[in-house]
Every structure is written in structure tokens, then in C-alpha cells.
Amino acid sequence: MTQIDHLTRRLHAKLPSANVSVDKPLRSRSAWTVDVEHRDRAVTLVWRPYRGFGISLRDDVSYGEGPLEVVSSVDDAVGRTVELLGSRGETRATPAMSLAELREALQLTQGDLARRLGVSQSTISELERDPIRSKLTTVLRVLGALGARVEVRAVLPDERIVSLALPDSAPHRK
């Protein structure tokens, strides 16, 4: 049974009143499309072997645009589809943020972050100004101090997607 077969079976089971249709490519190794229409909403899933599932609310995507969200498993694809159709949610392409923007979004000052890490405020300033020069372990410590969980996905030469296990970098809190 292919990934598409798994996906459509699970969607039918979770959304028995939805219209689930597969739009098959002429070349089977190209991207497959599954349209899920439920009441007044529609989600389109795009699956390419070894690239995972792209998910978009049909109303959110412009002509020529790729999928807005990508997940790697059938479970995640089904879960997110059900969520989008049922909760009035939106798909959004995740914007890139600098470390400073992320810190400010969490309403922390450089001083707050410095205290969490046990370093000086000038160290944080330097890191935010030029993160490329910093070690990856340092960036991971900073993200951990911001409460973020870091996930790294690697695309292998045969286009399989794997998640890399990273050490827990979050500082222990009292």
C-alpha cells in the first residue's frame, strides 16, 4: 500500500462526510495531489515520494505557489488537515526570523536572555549581530534559553527526509 493509499484511507476514516479525491500525475514519481473538500473549506495535500506532504488551505494559496506547510508523516498530514478543516485555522508559510526578532517576539530584553544563559548582555548583542560567526552549540543554547525546541531535518541524497536527534539544550529551570 502506498503513502497515498494510507493517507486517503485515514482521511476517509477521520472525515467520513468529506469529499476526498486523488489527482494522480501521469508520471507516478511526480507529485500527487489529494483534494479534501468539507463543507465550505478545502485543503489540498501534495505528496512527492521522499519529500513529505505539503498542506495548504485552497483559499490561502496563490497561482504558482508551492505548499505552505510541509509534514513528513501520514499521521501529521491527517491531523493537520482535520485541524484546518474543523477549526477555521489558516495555513501560513513560516517566516524566517532573526535571533533578535525571536527574542523580541517573546518580549525578552538582551539582559533577560543574558541572565538566563549566565553571560553578559554584550555577548548577546554580539551574537545577534553576527550569528554566523557563532558556534552551532551556542545558537542551540540561546534557542533553548528562549524555550524553543529545535528540530533539524535533513534531506538525504535519495530525497528521504530524516529528523536529527539533538541534545537537549534548554537550561534547567528551578
Add this chain to the structure above:
Amino acid sequence: MPRPKAARIAEFFRRLHAHPAARDFQEAWRQIETTLNQVEDELSGVPFNPDAWRSDGRLYPPRLDSERRLSGHPNVRRFRHVGHNTLIRENGAIQIRVANSEPLAGEVLFSKGGADGREVLDP
């Protein structure tokens, strides 16, 4: 300053309409590909990435490997984007529709006849 997607799509449609009507599939395909790539190069602020899979903010023309079947219209080829279908007839006619589980039920966003004057779904 990059322009919003809606404005870029409107510009793409405007320029595509302005081209002379295409005489065959290949000419129509080239018009769609070059026109959208030009608009995006000028207005999107996002460089072309041939390996793009997830949305990167740029709009890409259809790919040949995105072709799907279209029942009842043997002289029309259908290409699928995430949310749209691009139909191209062998006479160069072009139509872009919102995707739907029934491909020909989606709203028409763009339509232009071929050089012989016939539209995509004309008899």
C-alpha cells in the same frame, strides 16, 4: 520593494493577455513560463529556485511533470498546481482555473483563445 502576490498575478495575467495569441501548445507553454518568471524576477524579490518544493514566496510556472488526465478533451492538456489548474489546448489556447475535485468546475481566473480564435473548451 517586492509587490504583493495578488498584484504580481494581476501583472502576469495582463502581460499574458498582451502577447499575440499562441499558435500551438509549445508556444503557449513558453509564454506562460517566460511571462511568469519575468514578473517574478522583477517584482517578487525572491530568486528563482528550480528545486523549490515548499512555498518560498515566489510564484512558479507549471511543470511538465505536473500533467494530469482531462476526460472528454483529448486536445487539451491539464497541469496541476497546489490550488490551480492550467489548461492548454493544442491550438495555443490557455485557461487557468481554481482547482476543484472536478477539474472543470473550478472558477476561471484567466482565459485566452489560440491563434485560430478558439478557446480551450470550445467544440
